[in-house]
Every structure is written in structure tokens, then in C-alpha cells.
Amino acid sequence: MPVIEVTHLKKRYGDLVAVDDVSLAVEAGEIFGVLGPNGAGKTTTVECVAGLRVPDGGGVSVLGLDPRRDAAQLRQRVGVQLQESQLPDRLRVAEALELYASFYRNPADPAELIDKLGLGDKRNTAYKKLSGGQKQRLSIALALVGNPEIAILDELTTGLDPQARRDTWGLIEQVRDSGVTIVLVTHFMEEAERLCDRVAVIDRGRVVALDSPAGLVSTVAPEQRIRFRPSAPVDDRLLTDLPEVSGVQRTGSQVVVTGTGELLHAVTSVLARHQIVAADLRLEQSTLDDAFVELTGHRPAN
Amino acid sequence: MHAFRNILRTEARLYLRDLPTLLTTIGLPTVILVVLGLVPSLRKPDPTFDGQTFVSYFAPSLLVVTLAMVGVNTLPSVLATYRERGVLRRLATTPAHPAALLAAQLVLALAGILASALLLILVARLAFGVPFPRHPLGFTLAFILGTAALLSLGLLVAAVARTTKAAQALAVPLFLVTMFFGGVYLPRFLLPDVVARIGDYTPPGVQALLDAWTGTSPQPLHLAIMAVIAVAAGVGAARLFRWE
Numbered sequence: 001m002p003v004i005e006v007t008h009l010k011k012r013y014g015d016l017v018a019v020d021d022v023s024l025a026v027e028a029g030e031i032f033g034v035l036g037p038n039g040a041g042k043t044t045t046v047e048c049v050a051g052l053r054v055p056d057g058g059g060v061s062v063l064g065l066d067p068r069r070d071a072a073q074l075r076q077r078v079g080v081q082l083q084e085s086q087l088p089d090r091l092r093v094a095e096a097l098e099l100y101a102s103f104y105r106n107p108a109d110p111a112e113l114i115d116k117l118g119l120g121d122k123r124n125t126a127y128k129k130l131s132g133g134q135k136q137r138l139s140i141a142l143a144l145v146g147n148p149e150i151a152i153l154d155e156l157t158t159g160l161d162p163q164a165r166r167d168t169w170g171l172i173e174q175v176r177d178s179g180v181t182i183v184l185v186t187h188f189m190e191e192a193e194r195l196c197d198r199v200a201v202i203d204r205g206r207v208v209a210l211d212s213p214a215g216l217v218s219t220v221a222p223e224q225r226i227r228f229r230p231s232a233p234v235d236d237r238l239l240t241d242l243p244e245v246s247g248v249q250r251t252g253s254q255v256v257v258t259g260t261g262e263l264l265h266a267v268t269s270v271l272a273r274h275q276i277v278a279a280d281l282r283l284e285q286s287t288l289d290d291a292f293v294e295l296t297g298h299r300p301a302n
Numbered sequence: 303m304h305a306f307r308n309i310l311r312t313e314a315r316l317y318l319r320d321l322p323t324l325l326t327t328i329g330l331p332t333v334i335l336v337v338l339g340l341v342p343s344l345r346k347p348d349p350t351f352d353g354q355t356f357v358s359y360f361a362p363s364l365l366v367v368t369l370a371m372v373g374v375n376t377l378p379s380v381l382a383t384y385r386e387r388g389v390l391r392r393l394a395t396t397p398a399h400p401a402a403l404l405a406a407q408l409v410l411a412l413a414g415i416l417a418s419a420l421l422l423i424l425v426a427r428l429a430f431g432v433p434f435p436r437h438p439l440g441f442t443l444a445f446i447l448g449t450a451a452l453l454s455l456g457l458l459v460a461a462v463a464r465t466t467k468a469a470q471a472l473a474v475p476l477f478l479v480t481m482f483f484g485g486v487y488l489p490r491f492l493l494p495d496v497v498a499r500i501g502d503y504t505p506p507g508v509q510a511l512l513d514a515w516t517g518t519s520p521q522p523l524h525l526a527i528m529a530v531i532a533v534a535a536g537v538g539a540a541r542l543f544r545w546e
């Protein structure tokens with residue numbers, strides 16, 4: 001039973017079609033990534049899910065409820081971290097969490113949450129004085145303080161330095177392990193690859209792919225590449241005869257074999273059979289980056 | 303209700319934390335009163351002011367200072383900032399409604415205005431012999447309606463301004479006009495008669511305040527105009543207000 005179901009969602013801003021046709025289903029307990037270039041309609045999609053925007057067409061169901069009609073119930077059960085949402089400058093960390101905790105029927109313990117998010121020594125620090133990473137962690141804490149069943153996190157690591165980003169990833173995994181379903185909007189491929197069980201790639205308001213990160217890579221950009229320096233001359237035909245191999249090139253003493261499937265195994269076996277040692281052997285596989293470029297024609301941001 | 307109380311408490315704390323602004327808001331009219339009151343000739347009854355002293359003639363204009371500061375300046379810029387920074391939207395994702403934050407800001411604005419007015423009236427009475435408002439009911443009514451008119455205008459500014467900058471661009475001229483017609487920059491007896499008469503009808507309606515303070519009941523028309531402005535601007539603000 002999916003906890004979020006979006007079917008043929010459509011949303012316009014005046015003449016601009018922000019979401020053209022988005023359908024997806026998020027399963028309980030997974031980290032579901034919403035990927036896509038800037039302006040693709042990711043934020044609009046999750047804001048419709050969160051009940052902050054009224055769709056122009058299509059259906060949204062969250063925990064079996066309607067985000068608009070059952071807004072009061074869902075606000076208790078869904079935590080949202082909006083892109084670019086700040087707090088008053090003078091508000092302190094603990095105050096913010098205690099205030100937000102007071103809105104919920106069954107909140108988390110603010111003090112515990114503060115420690116868990118590594119803000120323990122910042123508890124009495126004003127929002128203005130927090131670093132970017134600390135503000136972001138506070139923002140996540142606010143999305144979690146109601147003990148939600150689903151957390152929607154929009155561009156949670158944008159603007160963070162690499163270390164802070166990695167720390168945040170660890171945190172998200174902990175949250176998932178505690179049983180919360182997470183919808184993660186991002187345009188960082190590395191983040192999606194590391195965290196997400198499944199991702200939907202959205203481009204120009206449409207879902208262009210929906211799969212696990214590994215599944216996406218192997219179907220969209222299956223090409224692999226092996227480089228090595230053979231210990232003895234290799235006849236090209238030896239390699240091109242293999243069904244896995246699609247091409248062989250030579251650059252100086254280096255051989256570059258491209259292909260798909262169990263390419264590495266096929267190539268090393270045939271070399272072994274001919275007593276050829278492959279020195280400096282390297283396997284290059286496509287990443288989600290490559291799949292993203294294939295799907296959207298854009299280079300992902302970095 | 304529960305959420306509103308907690309938001310109010312938190313917002314009140316934020317106000318108290320900004321001590322310079324708080325002291326200016328509440329104390330500035332009284333400081334001006336004291337400075338003027340130290341000039342002996344301004345404490346002498348004068349036929350220009352129907353035998354009152356300049357200080358008591360000018361006191362209602364000093365009420366305008368805080369009303370204008372809070373109503374058309376602080377309130378809209380705080381609300382526009384909260385909207386621009388996504389504070390209102392974040393609240394919309396929780397079980398609390400962002401309207402609770404708006405209501406809390408209104409309560410705090412009222413509290414500031416009230417504190418400032420009480421301080422002014424008290425110091426005027428104790429230090430400079432300005433009588434307590436002679437027509438308490440009329441004075442209360444004029445004060446409530448004038449305050450409501452200015453706060454509604456402030457909300458209207460917050461409603462139509464998309465950004466903090468836009469809110470300030472609207473609020474500053476409105477503030478200057480309010481202060482000018484309220485006789486703060488130039489005492490009203492020095493203003494051309496037509497300007498002073500216009501000032502009778504611009505919020506917060508300083509003539510009604512003066513009338514009620516010095517003894518006659520305020521003119522119904524003056525009060526009615528304030529009520530109309532309060533309702534019209536309030537309805538406009540409610541229609542136009544955006545949470546994001």
C-alpha cells in the first residue's frame with residue numbers, strides 16, 4: 001500500500017505549466033527521491049502533496065487522505081521542510097522547537113531532537129547566528145518535531161558544504177531507520193544515489209523515469225568501459241567476438257573496451273584463457289549523472 | 303487557541319529582546335513631551351490654545367507618534383518580512399494556521415500602543431498638569447477607532463506589498479503623511495487651516511482625540527470617518543493578504 005499516490009498531477013501558474021503530468025507512488029518506509037533540473041516542477045509537485053497548493057488536475061492521496069480536504073489531519077502526520085523557508089532572526093533553537101512541538105498532539109521531545117541533530121550546544125543560539133548547516137538541521141528538526149509518518153524535505157542540502165551535506169545524509173538515514181517515509185527533493189545526483197531507494201526523474205513537468213538509482217543507470221546508461229595494459233599483444237577479435245563487447249579502442253599501449261552486462265567478467269576470462277595479464281585494469285561504470293544527462297539533456301548541477 | 307497563545311508568547315519574547323526598538327516605540331512620545339515640558343513658556347496657559355498650555359494642546363499629536371510608528375511602520379514590515387522569509391508558509395505546513403501569527407502581531411502592536419499612550423497620559427498629568435482626558439468615553443472611542451484605522455492601513459500595506467522593500471516603500475510615505483497631518487512635525491495651529499482640517503479626517507483623527515482630552519465630546523463625523531477607514535482598509539487587507 002503506497003503512502004503517497006499522485007496520479008496525472010497538473011499545475012499551472014498563469015500561462016506557465018509547472019507540472020504537466022506527474023504520476024508516482026511512494027511506499028511506506030522508503031526514501032523516495034524527486035530528481036530533476038531547476039524549474040522542472042519538483043517543488044510544485046511536493047507542495048501539492050503537502051496540501052500547500054491546489055492542483056489544476058489529477059489526484060493526490062496521502063495516507064489515504066486528501067491533502068486539501070483532510071488538511072487538519074495530515075498536518076499532524078506529515079512533516080514538511082520547505083525550500084527557502086527561514087525563521088525570525090532572534091528566535092532561539094530551543095524556542096523554535098518547543099513552539100513547533102506545541103502545535104502537535106503527539107510531538108517528539110524537543111530536547112532529544114536537538115541532541116540528535118547535533119544542535120545541543122546551540123540550543124540557546126539565535127537563528128541569525130547559526131551557520132547554514134545548522135539552520136538546515138534546525139529546519140529538518142522542525143519537520144520532524146511532530147513525529148510525522150511522512151517527511152517531505154525539499155532541497156535539504158542545497159547551499160551546504162560537502163561535510164555538512166554528508167552529515168545531513170547520515171541523519172536522513174537515521175530518520176528513515178526509525179520508520180519515517182521520506183520524500184527527498186534534490187538536484188544532487190550523488191545525494192540521490194547515496195540515499196534514495198527509488199527516484200522519479202522529473203523534467204519539464206513530466207516524470208521521465210522512475211526506478212531505483214542502480215536500475216536507472218543500468219537501463220538508461222548501461223555502457224561500461226574497461227581500460228587495461230595487456231602484458232602481451234591482444235588480437236582485437238578476441239574481444240569483439242564476446243557478446244558483451246560493443247567496441248575496442250587503443251590509445252598507446254592501453255586497450256579500452258566498451259560494452260554492457262557482465263563485461264568485466266567476460267573480458268578478464270578471455271584474457272586469462274590466453275595467459276594475458278591485464279595491468280592497471282580499471283572499470284568505469286555510468287553513474288546517475290550520466291543517466292540524468294541521457295534523460296533530461298541537462299548536466300546536473302554541482 | 304492553544305497554538306495562538308504559544309505563538310503570542312514567543313513573539314512577545316522576540317519583541318522584548320529588541321530593547322532599543324521597544325523603548326523607542328513606547329517611550330519616544332513621552333520623551334518629546336518631557337523635553338517640551340521643560341520649556342517654561344510652553345507650560346503657560348495661552349489664548350492661542352483656548353487657555354490651555356501648549357503641552358496639553360500638543361499631547362494628542364504625540365499620541366500619533368506611536369500609532370504611526372507601530373501601525374504603519376513596524377506592523378507591515380514585520381509581516382512582510384515574515385512572508386518574504388517563508389515564516390508564514392512554514393507555519394502553514396503545521397497544525398497551526400499562519401493567521402495565528404498575524405493575530406499575535408496585532409495583539410503586540412496594540413499592547414505597545416496602549417503602553418505608550420498610558421505612559422504619555424500619566425507623565426503629562428503628573429509632571430505637567432495636563433488633565434486626564436475630560437471625556438473618558440469619547441477619548442477611549444476616538445483612541446480605539448483611530449488605532450483601528452491605522453492598524454488596518456498597516457495591514458493593507460502588508461497585504462499589497464510583496465516584499466519587505468515594497469512594504470517599506472509604501473509605509474514610509476504613509477508614515478510621513480500620518481505624522482504631518484497629525485501635527486507632529488509642525489503643531490497644527492501653525493498649519494494652514496485647510497491642512498489642519500484634512501488632519502481631522504486622516505487617521506488616527508487627532509482633532510477627536512484633542513476634543514475628548516480637553517473636555518468636549520468628539521464629533522460623530524470624525525469618529526465615523528475613522529470607523530469607515532478601519533473597516534474599508536481591514537476588508538481590503540483581508541481580501542488581498544497572501545501568506546506567501
Ligand SMILES: Nc1ncnc2c1ncn2[C@@H]1O[C@H](COP(=O)(O)OP(=O)(O)O)[C@@H](O)[C@H]1O
Nearest residue numbers: 013016018036037038039040041042043044045
Ligand atoms: N509561485 C509561482 N508563481 C509562478 N511561477 C512559479 C511559482 N513557483 C514556481 N514557478 C515556476 O514553475 C516552474 C516549476 O517550479 P518549481 O516547482 O519550483 O521547480 P523545481 O522545484 O523543480 O526547481 C518554474 O518555471 C518556476 O519558475
Ligand SMILES: [Mg+2]
Nearest residue numbers: 042043083155
Ligand atoms: Mg524547487
